[in-house]
Amino acid sequence: xxxxxxxxxxxxxxxxxxxxxxxxxxxxxxxxxxxxxxxxxxxxxxxxxxxxxxxxxxxxxxxxxxxxxxxxxxxxxxxxxxxxxxxxxxxxxxxxxxxxxxxxxxxxxxxxxxxxxxxxxxxxxxxxxxxxxxxxxxxxxxxxxxxxxxxxxxxxxxxxxxxxxxxxxxxxxxxxxxxxxxxxxxxxxxxxxxxxxxxxxxxxxxxxxxxxxxxxxxxxxxxxxxxxxxxxxxxxxxxxxxxxxxxxxxxxxxxxxxxxxxxxxxxxxxxxxxxxxxxxxxxxxxxxxxxxxxxxxxx
Amino acid sequence: xxxxxxxxxxxxxxxxxxxxxxxxxxxxxxxxxxxxxxxxxxxxxxxxxxxxxxxxxxxxxxxxxxxxxxxxxxxxxxxxxxxxxxxxxxxxxxxxxxxxxxxxxxxxxxxxxxxxxxxxxxxxxxxxxxxxxxxxxxxxxxxxxxxxxxxxxxxxxxxxxxxxxxxxxxxxxxxxxxxxxxxxxxxxxxxxxxxxxxxxxxxxxxxxxxxxxxxxxxxxxxxxxxxxxxxxxxxxxxxxxxxxxxxxxxxxxxxxxxxxxxxxxxxxxxxxxxxxxxxxxxxxxxxxxxxxxxxxxxxxxxxxxxxxxxxxxxxxxxxxxxxxxxxxxxxxxxxxxxxxxxxxxxxxxxxxxxxxxxxxxxxxxxxxxxxxxxxxxxxxxxxxxxxxxxxxxxxxxxxxxxxxxxxxxxxxx
Numbered sequence: 001x002x003x004x005x006x007x008x009x010x011x012x013x014x015x016x017x018x019x020x021x022x023x024x025x026x027x028x029x030x031x032x033x034x035x036x037x038x039x040x041x042x043x044x045x046x047x048x049x050x051x052x053x054x055x056x057x058x059x060x061x062x063x064x065x066x067x068x069x070x071x072x073x074x075x076x077x078x079x080x081x082x083x084x085x086x087x088x089x090x091x092x093x094x095x096x097x098x099x100x101x102x103x104x105x106x107x108x109x110x111x112x113x114x115x116x117x118x119x120x121x122x123x124x125x126x127x128x129x130x131x132x133x134x135x136x137x138x139x140x141x142x143x144x145x146x147x148x149x150x151x152x153x154x155x156x157x158x159x160x161x162x163x164x165x166x167x168x169x170x171x172x173x174x175x176x177x178x179x180x181x182x183x184x185x186x187x188x189x190x191x192x193x194x195x196x197x198x199x200x201x202x203x204x205x206x207x208x209x210x211x212x213x214x215x216x217x218x219x220x221x222x223x224x225x226x227x228x229x230x231x232x233x234x235x236x237x238x239x240x241x242x243x244x245x246x247x248x249x250x251x252x253x254x255x256x257x258x259x260x261x262x263x264x265x266x267x268x269x270x271x272x273x274x275x276x277x278x279x280x281x282x283x284x285x286x287x288x289x290x291x292x293x294x295x296x297x298x299x
Numbered sequence: 300x301x302x303x304x305x306x307x308x309x310x311x312x313x314x315x316x317x318x319x320x321x322x323x324x325x326x327x328x329x330x331x332x333x334x335x336x337x338x339x340x341x342x343x344x345x346x347x348x349x350x351x352x353x354x355x356x357x358x359x360x361x362x363x364x365x366x367x368x369x370x371x372x373x374x375x376x377x378x379x380x381x382x383x384x385x386x387x388x389x390x391x392x393x394x395x396x397x398x399x400x401x402x403x404x405x406x407x408x409x410x411x412x413x414x415x416x417x418x419x420x421x422x423x424x425x426x427x428x429x430x431x432x433x434x435x436x437x438x439x440x441x442x443x444x445x446x447x448x449x450x451x452x453x454x455x456x457x458x459x460x461x462x463x464x465x466x467x468x469x470x471x472x473x474x475x476x477x478x479x480x481x482x483x484x485x486x487x488x489x490x491x492x493x494x495x496x497x498x499x500x501x502x503x504x505x506x507x508x509x510x511x512x513x514x515x516x517x518x519x520x521x522x523x524x525x526x527x528x529x530x531x532x533x534x535x536x537x538x539x540x541x542x543x544x545x546x547x548x549x550x551x552x553x554x555x556x557x558x559x560x561x562x563x564x565x566x567x568x569x570x571x572x573x574x575x576x577x578x579x580x581x582x583x584x585x586x587x588x589x590x591x592x593x594x595x596x597x598x599x600x601x602x603x604x605x606x607x608x609x610x611x612x613x614x615x616x617x618x619x620x621x622x623x624x625x626x627x628x629x630x631x632x633x634x635x636x637x638x639x640x641x642x643x644x645x646x647x648x649x650x651x652x653x654x655x656x657x658x659x660x661x662x663x664x665x666x667x668x669x670x671x672x673x674x675x676x677x678x679x680x681x682x683x684x685x686x687x688x689x690x691x692x693x694x695x696x697x698x699x700x701x702x703x704x705x706x707x708x709x710x711x712x
Contacts, residue, residue, distance in 0.1 A: 031427055084659050086350055119514055125436055127427035143425050146414020149432050151353035153514045157657050160350045161414060163343025169414040250658045252517065260526050261514040262429050268506065268529070269434070275499050282381050282495045289383035 031127030035116055039135030040181075041203030041235040042190060043210050044109055046247065047220055048197040051079070051093055051107030055189035055198070059091045059111075062177060062188035082248065085111055086160040087172040091189060096247050106240070108247050109189070109198070111174035112137060112158045113227060114235030116203075117256030120150035120159060128171075135203060135235045136176035144171055155231050155250060155257050176235070203235055210239055232256030306389050307699035310457070311555050311690050319554070320686065323679040330676010333669040337411060345669035351657045352664035354412075359651035360674050361408030364644045365401050366439070366508055367536050371547070372398025372446060373501035374540025380494045389696035390563055392453060393551065394544050396694050399446040400681050406443060408677065409436075431510035438504035445497045452490070455483040457692050505536040512650055521591045522605045523654040527581065534581060535643050538574035541567040542616070542639035549633045551695060554686075560696070565626040568635065572620040575639065579613050600663075604645070604653045612642015 053073040060067035065088060079095035091111035098105050114137045121129040121137065128143035129150060139159075146169055150159045162169035177187035185191070190198040199206060210225040226244045227237035230252045240247055268274055337345040348355050371394035378384050379391040410416045422436045459479050462472045509532025512519055525531070545564045552559040586592055595602050619625045619635035626632060652664065666674075689695050 082659070084350065122429045123432060123514055124427055125430050125432040126421045126425035127430075128425075143421060144415065145418040145421050146416075147409075147412075147432065148353035148414070149430070149511075151350065152512070152518075152655070155516060155518070157351060157518070157659050161353060162341070163346075163348065164341045165414075166339055166341040167415075169341060248659070250517070257514060257516060258429065261431055261510050264510050264513065264526065264529055265429060265431055265434065265507075268503065268510075269428075275503055278502060279495055279499045282377070282498055283491075286381045286383070286491060286495060289381065291383070 031121055031124065032130040032132070033118075033121050034131055034133045036133040036135070037204070039116075039133065039203050039235065040176075040200065041114065041135055041206050041237060042187065043199040043201070043206040043237050043239065045197050045199070045213070045239045046106050046108045047239065047241040048195050049093070049107045049109060050195045050197070051076070051095055051105070052194060053078075053093050054192045054194060055109055056089060056091055056093060058188040058192035059174075060089065062180060063090060063175075065089070079107075084160075085158060085173065087162045087170070090172065090174040094248070096242075099242060106242065106247060108238075108240075110158075111189075111236070112176070113156050114174075114176055115155075115231055115257070116233040116235065117231065117258060119153040119155060119231075119257035122258030122262060123149045123153040125149060132178065134176075134178070134181060136178045136181075137235075138175050138178050139171050139173065141168075141170060146171070153257065155252055157250075203233075203237075206237060210237055213239060229254040232259075305699055306560075306696035308389075308392050308453070308456075308693035308695065309697045309699070310693055311695055311697075313555055313690065315686065315690060320683065323683055327676045327679040327683060330673045330679065333672040334411060334676070336669065337673070338416075342412075342414060345667065345673070347664055347667040347670065349664075351660040352655065354651055354655070355664060356648065356652060356666045356670050356674055357408055357412040359648045360644070361677060362405050362412070363508055363647035363651050365405040365408060366505065367532075367539055367643050367647055368543050368640060369398040369401030369405070370501065370505065370536040370540040371543040372401070372540075373498050374537060375544060376449075376494055377498050380491075381498060387563060387567070389560055390544050390548060390567070392694045392696070393548060393689070394540075395446065395449055395453075396685060396688055396692075397543070397547055399443075399450050400684055400688075402439060402443040402446055404677050404681050405439060408674075411673070431507050431514075434507045435504045435511065438500050438507065442497060442500040442504065445493050445500065448486075448493050449490070449497065452483060452486050453692050453694065455479045455486070459483065501536075502533060506530065506533040508532050509650075512654070515655065518655060518657050519650075520594070520601045520654040520656055521589065522586075522594050522601055523650050525585050525589060527585055528650070531578070531582060531585070534574075534578040535646055538571060538578045539639055539643040541571045541574075542636040545632060545636035546640050549629065549636070551689070555695075557695075557697070559629055561627070561629060561632075565632060568620050568626045568632050571636075571639065572617060575613060575617040575620065579609075579617060582609065582613070601649075601653060601656075604649050608642055608645045608649055611638055612645055613639075616642065 054070065057067055057070045057073050059065075076095075082094050083089075083092040085092055091109055093107050093109050096106045096108065114135055116131075118129065118131055118137045120139075121127075121131055124144075125147055126143040126145060128140045129137060130140070131137050146161070148159075148161055148171075150171060151157070151161060159171050159173045161171055177185070180186070180188060186200055190200045199209065201209075207225060207228050210228070214221040214223060214225065221239050221241060222243055224244070225237050225239060226249055227234035232255060238244070238249070245251060333345055342348060346355055346357070375387060375391045375394040379387045410419045413419065422433055423440070427433045459476060462476045462479070463469065464472055464475070506529035509529035512524070513526060513528055516524070545567055548564060549559045551557075595606065616635045616638040619631065619638070624631070625635055
């Protein structure tokens with residue numbers, strides 16, 4: 001340290017600071033996250049769902065996942081246990097008791113909610129998730145490193161991971177049939193649903209339809225549309241005949257999931273000012289603390 | 300200077316293999332066997348992780364705990380080099396070595412935990428500025444490079460004047476010696492840049508590590524989930540830095556049959572008290588502002604772990620570090636330091652594993668034998684490399700009678 005003069009010390013410190021500030025202009029790079037006003041969504045009317053599970057079959061078929069023949073989906077014994085989407089099934093249907101009519105239980109289809117402000121898009125270390133203009137939240141296999149932070153962050157606990165795969169395990173979740181829809185087709189589950197429990201359309205339009213239904217049939221629906229406001233709004237929204245918590249919907253606030261952590265991140269890295277300021281402060285502290293050679297060099 | 304004797308970093312001359320070392324080697328091999336299973340058959344074959352519990356102790360201990368316990372590196376660098384407190388120089392090099400190895404194993408821990416370990420370099424190419432993990436990843440990468448750079452002068456010091464290559468290569472001895480000297484000169488001019496960068500990078504990623512779990516929102520138990528998590532992580536990292544130095548210095552001293560540097564260590568202990576106090580104040584303050592103390596009235600894993608973390612890991616060592624008797628007594632100081640280290644480690648495990656309560660779990664997560672084996676194996680390999688490193692390089696300070704008051708304390712780490 002003794003061989004370093006003040007001028008050099010200052011000069012180098014300035015170069016570091018400038019370098020960091022330069023970096024900040026590039027740090028804007030990130031994943032695509034579009035919130036188009038025309039984004040599509042699906043309205044799931046759980047009171048209309050008959051629990052046929054045809055959607056499960058159609059989904060597997062559309063995504064080339066191994067599946068038993070459609071007839072086997074008549075088996076209602078699977079309802080005895082609550083199931084979650086995983087790497088072998090992007091959507092599952094669960095059954096819940098109907099307090100008003102024990103003979104007509106509610107069935108609820110579960111899949112990725114395609115949030116308007118997705119936590120997975122926000123947290124993914126390499127930006128492998130993106131929110132597309134068409135409303136789909138999709139995952140890019142070429143970027144993903146398999147860190148599973150998306151699974152930690154997802155408020156609906158949807159993304160699944162191929163734990164049994166040694167090489168190139170995937171993150172697996174509903175992709176809103178992005179490929180099919182590009183070819184002008186409906187999402188596989190919507191197309192196959194025989195009970196018209198699934199309505200595909202512009203998300204904002206669906207919210208209007210859903211509100212209208214709850215108003216017109218107050219005896220059929222509980223108030224509220226799940227997903228209209230939850231975590232800042234979701235692409236898939238739900239209507240129900242009992243309280244949503246009875247159907248195991250998570251209790252979530254209306255703020256987008258990434259809100260707090262993104263503002264912390266942006267606070268710490270506001271144009272790199274805080275780190276650069278800390279660097280300068282420490283540099284100054286080091287400067288005043290160091291033994292400056294006075295006349296006779298300390299060496 | 301208040302020191303009554305002068306010391307000089309010297310390679311330790313002891314036998315490498317002892318019964319203890321052989322136990323470490325066996326545990327390391329056991330860990331590597333499970334690691335091989337993970338590489339050949341996937342994460343699911345070795346761990347208890349599933350779609351509900353995507354992160355386990357490999358993240359909680361190897362990564363989050365590892366980063367926190369490597370905090371001795373930047374805290375001693377700030378004290379010894381930035382504030383230029385020469386009397387602490389004897390502990391800077393061991394802390395630097397610990398941090399360097401610690402971060403190496405953090406990187407290894409991340410690599411084996413991610414599904415596609417061969418894509419570990421992706422974050423350098425694909426950026427996502429909104430991701431706290433991206434920030435941690437980049438910062439840890441740069442900081443590890445900084446730590447290796449800070450260690451370079453120790454390598455040059457070891458070999459300058461001692462280059463003796465075997466056989467015909469010995470003709471290159473002179474050239475290599477000159478190169479080493481040039482490297483040493485160059486490094487000594489720019490080292491301050493790396494030292495300050497190391498402290499800045501540490502404050503950044505130590506806190507960002509706390510930001511990681513904020514987005515888990517209600518999936519994290521309210522006793523830990525708070526928007527000031529990044530700040531609490533930073534405070535706890537700063538307060539565990541010196542205890543970790545005390546902990547490892549005393550362990551190393553015992554292992555090599557030397558006397559612990561009580562003159563320095565008790566001062567480090569004394570400085571730890573206010574740091575722990577500030578951490579505790581914010582932790583308790585946060586609890587009262589968010590009124591989460593109500594969760595302590597319920598007896599479950601979370602409330603017990605929280606109480607243990609606070610009482611055994613913060614309050615007891617804080618009280619101990621405030622006592623003059625503890626600071627003067629090697630065994631008591633060691634206990635206080637160990638409790639702090641354990642407390643912060645527990646805090647990281649609690650934040651990443653215990654507090655994580657996903658909405659649709661079919662049971663709770665407990666680490667598998669494979670996970671524990673790999674974690675223990677990694678720690679053992681780290682200790683084995685540390686032992687080899689202090690025997691090869693001048694890291695640990697030994698009394699040196701030939702040395703007059705050390706004037707040439709350049710910034711070297």
